[in-house]
Amino acid sequence: MPLGDMRTPLLSNSFDVPEEPLPCDPGNPTVGILGSGDYSRSLAVRLVACGYRVVVGSRNPKHIAIGQFPDGVQLLTQREAMVGTEKVVFAALYPEHYHTLVGLRDVLAGKVLVDVSNATKLNSGEPSNAERLAELFPESRVVKGFNVVSAWALQTGAHDGSRQVLISSDYPEAKRTVIQLARCMSFLAVDMGGLASSRHIEDAPLRLFPSWGGPLMVTFLLILFFYGYNFLRGVLMPYLSRGQNNFYQLPLETVNETLPAVALVILALVYLPGLWAAALQLVRGTKYSRFPGWLDHWMGRRKQLGLLSFLCAGLHAVYSMCLTLRKASQYRLLDAAYRQVKAGVEHSWEETQVWRSDLYLSSGILGLGVLTLLAITSLPSVGNALSWREFTFVQTGKDTSRLGESMPPPSSDPRGHSQWRAAQGLEW
Ligand SMILES: NC(=O)C1=CN([C@@H]2O[C@H](COP(=O)(O)OP(=O)(O)OC[C@H]3O[C@@H](n4cnc5c(N)ncnc54)[C@H](OP(=O)(O)O)[C@@H]3O)[C@@H](O)[C@H]2O)C=CC1
Numbered sequence: 498m499p500l501g502d503m504r505t506p507l508l509s510n511s512f513d514v515p516e517e518p519l520p521c522d523p524g525n526p527t528v529g530i531l532g533s534g535d536y537s538r539s540l541a542v543r544l545v546a547c548g549y550r551v552v553v554g555s556r557n558p559k560h561i562a563i564g565q566f567p568d569g570v571q572l573l574t575q576r577e578a579m580v581g582t583e584k585v586v587f588a589a590l591y592p593e594h595y596h597t598l599v600g601l602r603d604v605l606a607g608k609v610l611v612d613v614s615n616a617t618k619l620n621s622g623e624p625s626n627a628e629r630l631a632e633l634f635p636e637s638r639v640v641k642g643f644n645v646v647s648a649w650a651l652q653t654g655a656h657d658g659s660r661q662v663l664i665s666s667d668y669p670e671a672k673r674t675v676i677q678l679a680r681c682m683s684f685l686a687v688d689m690g691g692l693a694s695s696r697h698i699e700d701a702p703l704r705l706f707p708s709w710g711g712p713l714m715v716t717f718l719l720i721l722f723f724y725g726y727n728f729l730r731g732v733l734m735p736y737l738s739r740g741q742n743n744f745y746q747l748p749l750e751t752v753n754e755t756l757p758a759v760a761l762v763i764l765a766l767v768y769l770p771g772l773w774a775a776a777l778q779l780v781r782g783t784k785y786s787r788f789p790g791w792l793d794h795w796m797g798r799r800k801q802l803g804l805l806s807f808l809c810a811g812l813h814a815v816y817s818m819c820l821t822l823r824k825a826s827q828y829r830l831l832d833a834a835y836r837q838v839k840a841g842v843e844h845s846w847e848e849t850q851v852w853r854s855d856l857y858l859s860s861g862i863l864g865l866g867v868l869t870l871l872a873i874t875s876l877p878s879v880g881n882a883l884s885w886r887e888f889t890f891v892q893t894g895k896d897t898s899r900l901g902e903s904m905p906p907p908s909s910d911p912r913g914h915s916q917w918r919a920a921q922g923l924e925w
């Protein structure tokens with residue numbers, strides 16, 4: 498993924514798809530599916546809806562319940578189905594059963610065999626299911642794909658959830674066929690290169706928010722640090738030195754003092770790598786050399802850090818608004834009023850204090866507003882609706898075309914992109 502750049506597509510070489518699916522040729526070749534389980538059924542529904550003829554090859558075609566597959570789908574034995582398939586066959590069964598198909602080698606020879614299976618372990622280091630299938634069927638052209646969409650997403654036609662399918666194969670022609678098929682099914686096909694990348698593709702559905710681990714850890718450590726510091730300073734020290742009991746502050750006040758500190762430090766971490774990158778470019782005298790890996794990685798996490806900073810700032814705003822609702826502040830107010838009455842003070846208005854608190858609050862609200870704008874435009878769906886010039890203007894406050902700066906280089910090299918963006922200024 499292009500690091501540090503959330504406006505480029507998730508992966509390079511994506512085949513852009515028009516919003517409307519391409520009209521599928523009614524003379525489409527018959528597509529075969531091996532297996533009659535959930536995935537097979539969903540695939541069949543989708544393929545039929547897209548104008549394909551479908552044959553399903555099952556070990557026991559007679560046992561498949563009527564109505565399980567849409568009308569027009571032929572239910573045959575595995576061999577019959579493969580004989581009737583012209584070009585593309587989906588292997589919709591679990592990888593541990595692939596070896597039971599070796600008897601079909603002759604009828605699968607020369608055909609495009611699509612592996613839709615998922616891995617069971619992350620980063621196992623072993624050959625992928627698709628690679629093993631390719632080993633079992635050396636005369637077929639194995640393509641990895643579709644495993645990132647669930648049976649449910651297939652059936653509903655990809656209106657919900659991700660529309661992206663990752664596709665890889667060592668046979669460019671076979672890959673093109675499957676990419677075309679995916680486009681007809683309204684999916685966004687992304688060419689991931691050779692079959693070796695199927696390991697990555699099989700791992701994809703198992704990954705849990707892959708780019709959030711580092712930023713979340715940093716946020717957690719910062720919260721721990723600032724909370725500990727505020728606890729020592731505002732609760733423990735007054736208790737030890739004066740016997741003052743401030744422990745009631747732990748759930749609200751201490752948290753509320755922690756949040757803005759964390760938000761500001763994380764915000765600094767969003768902009769710091771851009772500055773370092775710019776400094777590095779100045780020192781090196783060129784913007785075309787590569788950044789060290791850690792800096793590149795850090796730049797690639799700016800969006801996540803920015804959103805976490807926004808979360809902390811937003812929570813701080815809510816906590817602050819709730820401060821006056823507490824019993825503690827009601828008692829404090831009453832006590833102050835009582836003391837004032839006793840002291841005979843009628844008017845306790847202090848102009849400086851009034852101005853100070855109003856200015857504090859106003860700048861806090863404005864700051865949160867700007868942070869909200871940055872956070873919203875950093876979301877891909879919103880950012881994509883902006884032109885490059887608008888996006889850069891919102892994120893950096895610089896009008897790039899007025900400064901005579903150019904569009905990002907149409908580089909497929911992700912590092913080239915983050916390099917370029919760092920040179921453009923500071924943004925999430
Ligand atoms: N379900 C999902 O949402 C997704 C599934 N996938 C992948 O799709 C593949 C199929 O999954 P799914 O359809 O859910 O699984 P099911 O268990 O529902 O179906 C598997 C099918 O495999 C066939 N099969 C062929 N040979 C054997 C054998 N020796 N033993 C048992 N079954 C055999 C069976 O069909 P028959 O009896 O007709 O031969 C069976 O219906 C898997 O590799 C999975 O990883 C990928 C993404 C999402």
Ligand SMILES: [Cu+2]
Binds near residue numbers: 757813817861
């Ligand atoms: Cu504040």
